Amino acid sequence: MKIQHKTLVMLFISIFIGTHENYGQEVRSLSLAQMVDEALENNLYIKSTSLQAAADHSLIGTALDLPKTNLSLTYGQANSMYKDNNFVINQSLTGLATYGYQKKYLTQKADLTLQQVEITKNELRYQVKQLYYQLQFHLNKSNLLQQQDSIYYNFARAAGLRYKTGESNLLEKSTSEMLVHENQNLMLQNEADIQILSSKLQLLLNSTTLITTTPLLFEKRTMLAIADTSLELQNPTMEYFKKSILVSSAFTKTEKNRRMPDLSIGYFNQSLRGIQNINGTERYFGLTDRFQGVSLGLALPIWWSAYNAKIASAQIHEKIADQNLKNYNAQLNNDYFSALQELKKCNTALLYYEQQALTQADNILKSAQKSYKSGDINYMEYSNALNKVLSVKNNHLDQLLKHNLAAIKIEFITGQ
DSSP states (O other): OHHHHHHHHHHHHHHHHHHHHHHTOOEEEOOHHHHHHHHHHHOHHHHHHHHHHHHHHHGGGGSSOOOOOEEEEEEESSSSSSOEEEEEEEEEEOOHHHHHHHHHHHHHHHHHHHHHHHHHHHHHHHHHHHHHHHHHHHHHHHHHHHHHHHHHHHHHHHHHHHHHTTSSOHHHHHHHHHHHHHHHHHHHHHHHHHHHHHHHHHHHTTOSSEEEOOOOOOOOOOOSOTTOGGGGGGOHHHHHHHHHHHHHHHHHHHHHHTTSOEEEEEEEEEEOOEEEEETTEEEEEOTTSEEEEEEEEEEOOOOOHHHHHHHHHHHHHHHHHHHHHHHHHHHHHHHHHHHHHHHHHHHHHHHHIIIIIHHHHHHHHHHHHHHHHHTSSOHHHHHHHHHHHHHHHHHHHHHHHHHHHHHHHHHHHTTO
16 A cells, blocks of 8 residues: 555656656746736737737728729820820719718727727636636645545555454455545546646747646635626627627618719810811911810719618628627626626535534544544444545535636626
8 A cells, every 4th residue: 555655656746747848848837917917918819819900900091992093195196187195184983971981980890800809808818717716726626635645545554454453354445445546546637637727828828838826725716896787888798799780880871872973083185286276367286285174974873773782781780780789788697697696606605614514524534533543433434424524625625616717707797
């Protein structure tokens, strides 16, 4: 039994050292605030979303997207046997109000992309908090499992001595060894979970080192005014859906305005070589004598079916945006209510553990250990007592994790 226990210790050492050597990485211990700040600064997805927002903002400059200016030159015998030239400049203009609507649409679309950045930041904060508290849970669970390992190991050693002296049977010895092996297996699984969580944090923080946190006292997360449901208005995703409605509305107005007539403005400058009768007097005009004028035209939308189809589609998207807002609002209220109820339930459970169960568990453990050594209880009674005590401590950790996850879920919903 002693050899098996030493083997477990060496195995843990190899996991800690081997993992870090294999990856050639250091391990940094950060607080939750440090993790969140570093993630917001370095996360690759945040950078990508911010670049997209910058790209959409630059597109606002395309609102006044005039068609290309048409320049043409005509040279030859257009009017007489003389070779003349004709310069023409022509510019088409979409309905002037369209450019204003288009700028408003592009501005609101860029604002929508900026809101997506806020959504990404809120989700990133939530993910980091989740991983942090899960890591805290497993680090504290590691301490508890080590305590259990010591208790079970002492139990197995005592059972082994009792078996050698004939005071107990093989079943007692086997049962105690099984408890040690089962706890060792849990320790290995828990250590693997710690490594996984550390690696996930490294990815979110875009860090070159593994991330961990010191196993400080695993405490309940304090909350702001969670009863104030108006905090939901700060949810960045809710704001995103509201802005989506504005974008859809601006797009519909832009499409409607495209039905307005297009304008075209032109200017020409040409030569008319030859003799011209000016007020009864004949006069010769050469290449340096220029004739000029302007033109103004309208392009009317005679075929309306395509315009109407695009407007109908845009109006449907307005309705979709409105339905998305209502659906998300209902979902958000449900999630908020569920998280509040979960938090209250966990608080009730934690109150029981903190005021009664943990103290009772410590007393039962001391009493059971003393009674087993004195022979007042048998191995089965002692084993049952150990399982109940350790179950209470594990359940306390589980409830604490659930409480903190519910707390940060409320923070996520309210955009904190």
